[in-house]
Amino acid sequence: MAESTTSLSPEFDPRSPYYVDPDFEPNENFPKVILSQADDNYFTWKNLFLQFLRRKNKTGFVDGTVEIPEPSSPLYQPWEVCNARVMSWMMSSVSEDLLAHAAFADTARKAWEDLRKIFVPSVDFKINQLRRRILAMRQDGDEVARYFGRMKSAWMELREYDRLPECSCGGCRCEVKKRAEEGREKEECYAFVMGLDEDLGYVRTQIMMMDPLPSLDEAYALVNNEENLKNMFG
Incomplete structure (x- = not known):
């Protein structure tokens, strides 16, 4: 049954x-x-x-x-x-x-x-607003963690509106998305280190001389470590 x-x-x-x-x-x-x-x-x-x-x-x-x-x-x-x-x-x-x-x-x-x-009156307006905000962002005496949080949040928001191009070749041999992702990661890293306070300028120089350039998260880890050492030993 x-x-x-x-x-x-x-x-x-x-x-x-x-x-x-x-x-x-x-x-x-x-x-x-x-x-x-x-x-x-x-x-x-x-x-x-x-x-x-x-x-x-x-x-x-x-x-x-x-x-x-x-x-x-x-x-x-x-x-x-x-x-x-x-x-x-x-x-x-x-x-x-x-x-x-x-x-x-x-x-x-x-x-x-x-x-x-x-x-978000228009996507183009929001992209322009976010890019200007990122370019103007500075550490300004904040702890590195707080500055990184502001920077990371702004880039995450930008990614929502300014999406990376998708590969349309079928077999993904053109690596369009990969190159776009690499370009975006460089933008993120440069914006972060250029906004650091001058007392961390030596770390900025070290990071910018690295090849390949680290990601935003990797750059933050390096800078945060230097800040901790500076605070520990004065």
């Missing part, structure tokens, strides 16, 4: 994006980063918020993969509930000056796009 299986309705199925959690709490395990224009922290906020939504299986409500059901559909009511919850989470994670963009949008998807346009 065949076993019978019972399929759960989407709003009761934890695997479904329409799942309506009966234990819903607005700030449960919520990311601690608040989106703010003053902090210009959209990249960090976006990634943390998406991680939070993945844990809730609700990313589709902001990336557009969960579409609005017809009002006559049995999915419409759970969609309304889930959409409202995502918008509630969003409103709890933005600064007061951005609250209206999340509060008065019709859907979480619309609120998500409105916030994105504030910080």
Whole structure:
């Protein structure tokens, strides 16, 4: 005798994006980063918020993969509930000056796009902004670790918008991506060492004379070691 299986309705199925959690709490395990224009922290906020939504299986409500059901559909009511919850989470994670963009949008998807346009009005604009920020970045008396963190974060954000070219030859014999990656790593290393304080200038010279040039992470390890020795022996 065949076993019978019972399929759960989407709003009761934890695997479904329409799942309506009966234990819903607005700030449960919520990311601690608040989106703010003053902090210009959209990249960090976006990634943390998406991680939070993945844990809730609700990313589709902001990336557009969960579409609005017809009002006559049995999915419409759970969609309304889930959409409202995502918008509630969003409103709890933005600064007061951005609250209206999340509060008065019709859907979480619309609120998500409105916030994105504030910080990334166009990809070309953002690439230009990030490159200027990287060129102007200096250690300015910070610990090397803190300076490296600022530099690393800026390059990670740039990689999201200024993606390296992909090989299109089929067999990848042209090494386009490899050469592009090598070029980007040189850019990262040069930007990092050129922004070091003058008391670490000798390390900068050593790194720039290395062949091949180290990656950003490798350059940081070398500089951080020198800083530790300098602090230890004065």
